[in-house]
Amino acid sequence: MSFNSPLSFTVTDRFLRYVTIDTQSDPTSVTFPSTEKQKNLSRLLVDELLAMGVQDAHLDEFGYVYATIPSNTNKQVPVICFCSHVDTAPDCSGANVKPIVHKNYQGQDIILPDDPTQVVKLTDHPDLKNQFGHDVITASGTTLLGADNKAGVAEIMDACYQLINHPEIKHGDIRILFTPDEEVGHGVDHVDIARLGAYAAYTIDGESAGNMENETFSADGARLIIQGVSAHPGFAKGKMESAIKIAGEIVAALPDELSPEHTDAMQGFVHPVSIEGHVETAGIDFIIRDFDEGNLKSHADVIRKTADEVLKKYPNSAYTLTTSQQYRNMKNVLEQHPEIVANAMEAINRTGLTAKLCSIRGGTDGSRLSFMGLPCPNIFAGEHAFHSKQEWVSVQDMQKAVETILHLCMIWEEKA
Numbered sequence: 001m002s003f004n005s006p007l008s009f010t011v012t013d014r015f016l017r018y019v020t021i022d023t024q025s026d027p028t029s030v031t032f033p034s035t036e037k038q039k040n041l042s043r044l045l046v047d048e049l050l051a052m053g054v055q056d057a058h059l060d061e062f063g064y065v066y067a068t069i070p071s072n073t074n075k076q077v078p079v080i081c082f083c084s085h086v087d088t089a090p091d092c093s094g095a096n097v098k099p100i101v102h103k104n105y106q107g108q109d110i111i112l113p114d115d116p117t118q119v120v121k122l123t124d125h126p127d128l129k130n131q132f133g134h135d136v137i138t139a140s141g142t143t144l145l146g147a148d149n150k151a152g153v154a155e156i157m158d159a160c161y162q163l164i165n166h167p168e169i170k171h172g173d174i175r176i177l178f179t180p181d182e183e184v185g186h187g188v189d190h191v192d193i194a195r196l197g198a199y200a201a202y203t204i205d206g207e208s209a210g211n212m213e214n215e216t217f218s219a220d221g222a223r224l225i226i227q228g229v230s231a232h233p234g235f236a237k238g239k240m241e242s243a244i245k246i247a248g249e250i251v252a253a254l255p256d257e258l259s260p261e262h263t264d265a266m267q268g269f270v271h272p273v274s275i276e277g278h279v280e281t282a283g284i285d286f287i288i289r290d291f292d293e294g295n296l297k298s299h300a301d302v303i304r305k306t307a308d309e310v311l312k313k314y315p316n317s318a319y320t321l322t323t324s325q326q327y328r329n330m331k332n333v334l335e336q337h338p339e340i341v342a343n344a345m346e347a348i349n350r351t352g353l354t355a356k357l358c359s360i361r362g363g364t365d366g367s368r369l370s371f372m373g374l375p376c377p378n379i380f381a382g383e384h385a386f387h388s389k390q391e392w393v394s395v396q397d398m399q400k401a402v403e404t405i406l407h408l409c410m411i412w413e414e415k416a
Contacts, residue, residue, distance in 0.1 A: 077172025084152030085182030112141030
């Protein structure tokens, strides 16, 4: 089915507005959400939804935005939910973002004006080869752009606008969910699954146009605590066993072939993400990733064996290693509901793109939602080079994401 009249897209204007709001999350915070400023965007989204006529749009005490586009069909259609996160990554500043639209991209280097050393090059970003003639949006060189995941937020918001203004698009109840703190691993800690009441959900948080992701890493965290021996440095000979130096030796001794910088495709990794400590005690935090959940234990064993080997040189020191579950591969759940992915693939194809089923070398809110009883694959948002000053997205890819959401709503109604 086509639309009765051409879509008058609002996604670009929304995106350019949203990225100027600083919503960076904080992994060291003990509050939820981790930063209060994330709610500044969430409150704006509620205001815009209410202005559209979405009567139940609201922000709850945890910083989640919930809303419903009511069904406009007599059919009994499964309730579906679209989800994106409002926060941006702690890796790179999200304050004072100045988005720039580079119209009619033709393959040239894009020099970011506030830091001319930041150059977006076709050779470094091969997906730009699909953007000739498109309008590419970047930041100005000193911040990330925030396409991860404000592109998804803007696309869902535009889709809401289109659903309300195009009654010929038949659909069941559509739930909307905007989450905080996805970038720090807590995005769905307080989601009310019963309130959503959905059969399936889709995060709009993927990369290249046409990509459909049904598989993520399984993920654990690990913390290695090293207990060394402290002594006065002036009288330390034969006595001191520095926990800091032991930590450094352990990190240096980890096998290269199991590091993020030496793995790709379906390979997992062990990655030390922070070290802190003193002579007597030091701690190393790791993230452990693999598509095969069974490999997580063996990856943790690599840390343990490496520590055992290093500590042979330090007979009076010791360590403890604890692991904790973070998220699991959503494919394990989605395989039980093949129509959820199949409908999204069909929706992408209806836009004129070629749907491509992919795996994510990471996780999304959908990973955890799937294991909370809400199966949730990931649809492209057009994001590229996320968490960096060279992050970019194209206007035309965002518009295709909006169309995909609309077609997906129609497909669930058609098949009901």
